[in-house]
Amino acid sequence: MTTKRKGEWLEFSSNWNGQTVESLLKEVWQAPKKLIHQLRMDKGIKVNGQAVNWTTPLLPNDRVQIWLYKPESFGAEPTYNELDIFFEDDHLLIINKRAGVDVHPTTPEQSNTLANAVAFHLQCEGIFTKVRHIHRLDRDTTGAILFAKHALAAAMLDRMLAQRRIKRTYVALVHGIIHKKAGTIDVPIGRDRHHPTRRRVSKTGERAVTHYRVLETFPQKQLSLVQLTLDTGRTHQIRVHMSYIGHPLIGDVLYGGFDQFVSRQALHAAKIEFLHPITSEVISCVAPFQDDAFADIDLYSYFS
Template sequence: MVKLKRFGEWCEIEVPAHWEGYSIEYIVRSLWGAPKKQTHNMRMKKQVLSNDEPANWTKPVHAGDKLKFQFFEDEDPGVIPSYYEIDVLFEDDHMLVLNKPAGMDTHPNSPDQTNTLANAAAFYMQMHGEYRGIKHIHRLDRDTTGAILFAKHALAGAILDKELEERRIKRTYLALVHGKILKNKGTIREPIGRDRHHPTRRRVSPGGQPASTNYELIEYYPKQNLSLIKCRLDTGRTHQIRVHLSHIGHPLAGDTLYGGKPVFARQALHAVKLEIPHPFLEEPIVCHAPFLDDPGIFKGIDPYRF
């Protein structure tokens, strides 16, 4: 594990033994996977110190050296901060994981929108003296609930973006679908594209983007003819779980857009767990998201067992 300390705008990292002999260039570009342009900007702006001196980016570092990175400069949040009561699942200087309620967008769809989770996250950060940009790493549909990851500074955002792209961030969902799933486990690999006949729908389409959804049957409720399933995504297409499950004949309960019956006021889909390789600590962060609202949908289910 890497040791971190914060000093105002600076984050101090004590070089661990297994970094012995690495250069700062190698740490930032190869270990962390920072983009070339971002690395160049850090270098030009002298945003890295080694033992309180301007860093030599190509010189080997030694165990116990103190590296300081200027991660925490004040900046425009990118959205209009707006108060909304939020449920924080995890927070440190680099990441914020929130439990999104139903009926709320992840981020604004226009510059003046203020009622989204990103607006609430920006307000929360400013209330705690953090005047920085807030970036969502992934999204949830308006009526899907559960864990969403935000980055609290630019380098964390770039690293987490790459981790998501490389499938190192694991997202686990719970869904209630109509009918009895016959296979206990399976993977749906079908490309997803826009539905030309509907402005918001997606559909399985040969010309769409590759999409892969893994599912596992947890329990079948014969009285309601509903199956509780756990899903893990290999890709993050819009409406992916909803489209894939509808495609195999098991639409989400409440998801009238994709053939579900209106047994609930919204689709029965909840992002129950998020597993994140911390961008700097070299340890996993695991967040479980309790059911904030609509308790009748997932009544009696323990979110911490998944």
């Protein structure tokens, strides 16, 4: 399937094999009912530029146009800030996030977040849709973060994330030498009632599963470089779990780490990999390091 943006419309071309507009939306893309209803109300689907019955079979050379860039509030004030983009098409955007940047505003007046910068970027492309981040990273966590450019892509990516079909791999520098080269941490995480933002291992918390593998150790500095993947997405999961096994992230003073090397937790979303929900191409991106926390480490040697 190929696509091309034409103003506020997105055009799809394929050998449709007798599919209908309705089967595309409901069966192939599994679009949310609310979005399908809105497209009906807006007369937001055309075939070869004409309104059609949604149950009419499509012909092999038909061009399906969908009003997916309908103007709406960005949800964040467009504000210029340089973005490190390493994948972009008409449907999604993958950015290498810097440290010290929130993903989205927490107050109406906040304008220095990633969402503000993405809104500005979309505006420059003539796209005036809501900024839709598919997942989050902590303020001081760096690396790959995924955004959708329209509601259909967002719905499909959200479902893929819930089904763990978007693989995200992290790397962290932790205190101490981890002697067990690989393992799984499967302990629940809940809120710490004594601290407003801190999480802790708790029997009454939600299940959290983290898999780790030691990539390299640095005996002189008593540090380990660890690769991590998650089966669940709890707040601060990696930070809590690594602290729980006695190897807090360097710089992570909230969970027992020390900041003698860096002033933030040394956690980086190193790689994101998934099957593109619309074009079906394999998307695999390695996000290069951007700061001194990992200054002497060749990331590509581990993910090439």
